[in-house]
Amino acid sequence: MTVQAFSRKPLRVNWGEGSVARLAEELDRVGSRRPMVVCTPSVARNGDLLHLIERSARRALSGVVSDVRPHSPIETVRMVAGRLASADSVVVVGGGSAIVTARAANILCCEGGDVEMLATRRDTGGGLTSPRLTARKLPMVIVPTTPTTAAPKAGAAVTRQGAASRLALFDPAARARCVIIDPELTAGAPVTVTRDAALNALVMAFEGLTTRRRNLFADAALGHAARQLPARIGMLATRPNDSALRVELALLAVLVGDGTDSSGGGLTAALSHSVGHRVQAHNGVVDALLLPHVLRLVTRRDPSALASIAELLAVVPMDVTQAVEEILAPLSKLRTLRELGVLEDDLPLLVGAAMDDFASRGATFRVEDRDVERLLKEAL
Structure with missing residues (x-):
């Protein structure tokens, strides 16, 4: 062991x-x-x-x-x-x-x-390393x-x-x-900002359950947050000023932050950082759009990495993407990168930026440039 x-x-x-x-x-x-x-x-x-x-x-x-x-x-x-x-x-x-x-x-x-x-930089072997x-x-x-x-x-x-x-x-x-x-x-944050931040937490919780650094302690925090967040994000539509709801969402986000600090991020996080910076969009909106595409890639390359989400959602690994899409659909209306203003000409820059992002190393398999390019084209 x-x-x-x-x-x-x-x-x-x-x-x-x-x-x-x-x-x-x-x-x-x-x-x-x-x-x-x-x-x-x-x-x-x-x-x-x-x-x-x-x-x-x-x-x-x-x-x-x-x-x-x-x-x-x-x-x-x-x-x-x-x-x-x-x-x-x-x-x-x-x-x-x-x-x-x-x-x-x-x-x-x-x-x-x-x-x-x-800052984190590439070493002589082409890997990413952070100075002490x-x-x-x-x-x-x-x-x-x-x-x-x-x-x-x-x-x-x-x-x-x-x-x-x-x-x-x-x-x-x-x-x-x-x-x-x-x-x-x-109380003062606009409901859209609160929703998008909570959506970012939900996507990070799901992705944190798939990374190569996932562990028992992170799974406990992320699994709990992934179960609780969808319904509570949905409640914002009818209870936008509910102070107890906002506090609970913030607490769940702290759980996700702590859990992913241990499990690490994944390709969704890397892509969201790159796309969000490029088009000045909130990471939560970009996350929700990209996560299903990333999960499809994981399904093709290493479906065993989906075991924790599959258990959480009571589905088989091959059905995880569809189950997650059904959870995200009522929470975020954007479906394509073009709706955010991303153009096909942007893709080479976005691929390079995502591959340089430390979170892209969180996958359980080796992510290649062509994987990211195909994913972004599918998301367009």
Whole structure:
């Protein structure tokens, strides 16, 4: 039997009405006197939310950085990294873009140097390798406003204008010390943003059950989330302002983020990163469109990788794709990449970017360029 191992850095999660009041306790725990808030512009425009964060911190803020943009552009990450130099902790308020930007900026601020030198790169053998990052990082407390999977993760990715591929950063020391899910903070996100983020969590849960790094602990978290998320995402249509529902979705997304931090991503994640950056679409929408196509590829190349999903959905592996399509169909209306603005001329760039994405190595079989090209043509 092959020796396997599992480890998880302790993560505290506080949730429920009034849980944001725990922020002061969490900042005391990490010894922070000068926290910097990194948030989305929408959070910054809501003066009541920022006042709530400052009041809950019970100490003066080092500052507020709010000009965070989707897909974490490198210019934004560098700007945030410069601002973090005056802080001793980071409080992130927002969704996945704010969290990923803050994590990448934290790494850049503490490690110094250039982002390209800190990022995952190809080694002499053509494989992807991540440099070991050893500097101590600023403690991070995350207050999500959407059901994002980014909160408990160790990775971040930076995009560059004109480049199809992303720069991926991986540093376990940059994981959050605490996640606080308060209904007052999740209430303001538009229902479409909440739905798309939850959809991203659902797709990641399914794909995490197929990867070569999947394990007992990840399967438990991802399987539970995959069972619970479809019905709860559907409830948003009739209960868009249900605070308990939004908190539950955010908790399930944390489970998925933690599970996939262990199991790793797969080809859907790699393609979604590439396509989403190219057409500036939310990863959840792209994920839901692409997952069935990826599952068809898995069915052709290694149907045994579908065993966990098959058991979860009570079908045989050969029927997994159809079962997942039936789950996703009422949750996302887009069916083709053309509806997102992807053109056939874009495919070579998207293939290259996906193959350079670390998540593409998560499949149980060797993914070739021709596999990705065929998949994207089918999805057009």
